[in-house]
Each structure stands twice: as structure tokens, then as C-alpha cells.
Amino acid sequence: MxxxxxxxxxxxxxxxxxxxxxxxxxxxxxxxxxFPASSSRANVLKQTALFCGAALLVWLLSLTYGLDLSAGFF
Missing domain, CATH: 1.20.5 (Single alpha-helices involved in coiled-coils or other helix-helix interfaces)
Known part of the structure; x- marks a missing residue:
């Protein structure tokens, strides 16, 4: 082998x-x-986590602005 x-x-x-x-x-x-499913605290936490995730995604995308990510780059 x-x-x-x-x-x-x-x-x-x-x-x-x-x-x-x-x-x-x-x-x-x-x-x-x-957090139980019917908890209002769970809904607030879930919405906060989704917002933070969206903000992180936008931040990561902004870091790649202007960067050549074509196949030749790798």
C-alpha cells in the first residue's frame, strides 16, 4: 500500500x-x-442569533470585495 x-x-x-x-x-x-419551544426568551435568542449570523455573513462578504476569487486564484 x-x-x-x-x-x-x-x-x-x-x-x-x-x-x-x-x-x-x-x-x-x-x-x-x-429554552422550551414556546418560550419568548427562545424566540428573542433565535432572532438575535439569526441577525448576528446575517451580520457575520455580510462582514465576511465585505472582506472579499475586490478579491479575485476565480479558479486561477486557487
């Missing part, structure tokens, strides 16, 4: 691919346990 230098990188990428949804699900489950 031939081993190349990319093997640890590939394993790391696979591990990250598997762990991200798992961590996201754990965080979501924690929020569900802390």
Missing part, C-alpha cells in the same frame, strides 16, 4: 466533515433543552 504525504490531510478533512454536523447538532440540542 502506497502512502503519500496527503494521507494525514485527507484524514483530517474527513474528520472535520464528520464532526461539524455533530457539533452543530449538540449545540442545537443544548439550546432546545435550555
Amino acid at each position: 502506497k502512502h503519500d504525504a496527503r494521507s494525514p490531510q485527507v484524514i483530517s478533512q474527513i474528520r472535520e466533515f464528520i464532526m461539524r454536523p455533530t457539533v452543530a447538532a449538540a449545540i442545537a440540542d443544548a439550546f432546545v433543552r435550555v
